[in-house]
Amino acid sequence: MKKITLVLLVFSVLLFSCSKEEKPAAETKAVAEMPSYKDGVYFAQEDEFSGSGWKYNVTLEVKDGKIVKAVWNGANINAGKDKVSVSKDGEYGMVEKGGASAPWFEQAAAAEVYLLKTQDPASVNYVDEDGHTDSFSGASIHVIEFFSLAEEALAAGPVGYGPYKDGVYHAEQPAFDHGYKYFADITVISGYIVAINLDALAEDGGTNKAQRSMDGEYGMVENGGASAPWFEQAAAIENNFLATQDINMPDAVSGATIGLDPFYELVNEALANARK
Missing domain, CATH: 3.90.1010.20 (Sufe protein. Chain: A)
Incomplete structure (x- = not known):
């Protein structure tokens, strides 16, 4: 009886030891699968201005293979201030006139944070054809433009910043x-x-x-x-x-x-x- 108990005890210890050793291997595999990109500045923008008068653009900075900065912005067909500035200055009126829970620039920032966390613009889940998502909180706007442009920019490769001051x-x-x-x-x-x-x-x-x-x-x-x-x-x-x-x-x-x-x-x- 003592021998059987001893064998069971040794088996349990070995099983526990193996399970502990396998966990780091799984974690290593997950890290290895994290996307890695060429260092540099990436930029992409929509081809045309939408019916609302805005055309979105995305700028990404990659360092040591990881996206360390993501900026979602927009330009107006009549030129003038960019969309982030218009929203920050209270001139876009999503909250005041549209009843949104947060201004556009804050919702855009939520999408940026998600991309920095996941490192993969294709990881977002869309709940409808308009491009709304349930992958993260803080954004009731459609975000498909941001993630699509991020994918486009990364696929095209780094281009650097342009020659003019913003x-x-x-x-x-x-x-x-x-x-x-x-x-x-x-x-x-x-x-x-x-x-x-x-x-x-x-x-x-x-x-x-x-x-x-x-x-x-x-x-x-x-x-x-x-x-x-x-x-x-x-x-x-x-x-x-x-x-x-x-x-x-x-x-x-x-x-x-x-x-x-x-x-x-x-x-x-x-x-x-x-x-x-």
């Missing part, structure tokens, strides 16, 4: 000419031009040139035989700036037959002191 830049002509005075508004996030608004003030104090063109009051096509209305041609120039990030005037821009000089002069003036 901020909002403005330049306008000193005087009216033929009833209009051109201006340029530019938004820079993570060093990149993410939004640009090229337009002209009307000397008579009415709506701007782009709006008049959209309303059919600036008959370039009807009266002048132009291939496209003024606002579409101005938009083509804006898109060229966003796509190329080049402020040097080209020989031509696809979709624009209007003069390029005033726009490129204003953009260069606005960004004259923006270089890092």
